[in-house]
């Protein structure tokens with residue numbers, strides 16, 4: 544729906560509702576009352592000429608990318624609430640209404656927020672997604688959990704084929720919600736696309752263009768805000784490069800493989816993940832394997848995540864001499880932060896710098912031992 548028709552629709556709806564309320568309450572005593580109502584509606588119409596946009600995003604980091612482009616009266620909503628994991632999430636009817644009332648919806652369009660796919664298609668919503676952007680950087684999903692054994696277990700479209708081999712049962716049940724339109728995909732891509740600075744820039748630029756089209760009167764301001772924001776992000780990128788230079792070689796293990804793009808960008812030394820599937824606890828056999836790696840001194844840091852049970856990390860690290868850190872791929876904000884700012888997300892520069900600090904905290908301690 545284009546802006547003007549949606550605007551007309553809004554005003555007509557408002558007019559009809561006021562008129563019917565007046566008729567029902569018997570308040571239309573004279574033509575002048577009706578005239579007043581018409582004038583106030585016309586004023587409403589004019590005031591909406593500087594149309595405020597409703598933007599909805601699937602996950603918090605996307606909100607953090609585009610918030611600095613918006614003007615004060617634009618509304619920015621996040622579907623996934625702070626602290627929730629996108630893996631296995633399901634939309635409620637209220638979310639569908641939110642999407643319905645949005646001028647623009649932003650999502651990753653990967654397994655991470657595949658729960659957006661159907662409702663968006665059904666609603667015919669105006670949307671932009673990371674995956675669909677030209678030049679987007681995509682990396683293949685890393686298989687097997689221990690990445691130096693790359694491609695040891697390549698998931699195919701018919702995973703059942705592997706039944707009866709020596710690979711443990713967890714690997715066979717893995718990643719079903721990590722798969723997205725799998726029938727059309729011969730090689731699965733890592734869906735955590737927002738972890739790449741380059742990808743984030745692409746989304747910001749695409750959203751900026753879209754906003755300029757939706758709000759032609761505000762286009763120059765949007766362009767300026769975009770430029771300032773991208774300059775700021777470039778500085779943050781340089782800052783992170785500097786920060787992580789000293790810890791590039793330190794081997795670490797993550798809870799689930801959400802950080803490949805970040806790792807790739809800053810040349811970090813991730814050696815594997817505890818979980819193969821975000822919604823399933825690792826098998827005992829797997830935990831034993833990982834503990835052996837830690838014991839052998841092949842892992843200096845193990846990272847947990849606030850969205851997942853801590854016991855999954857403890858099972859691997861308990862009683863062993865290894866540093867434990869925390870990584871937050873969603874940029875969860877505290878209740879206090881929400882109250883003070885009215886926001887459910889961190890701006891992307893803060894989010895990504897926080898992630899860098901989290902890596903650095905643990906890796907630099909391990910480095911100094």
Ligand SMILES: [Zn+2]
Pocket residue numbers: 630655735799800801821
């Ligand atoms: Zn994930």
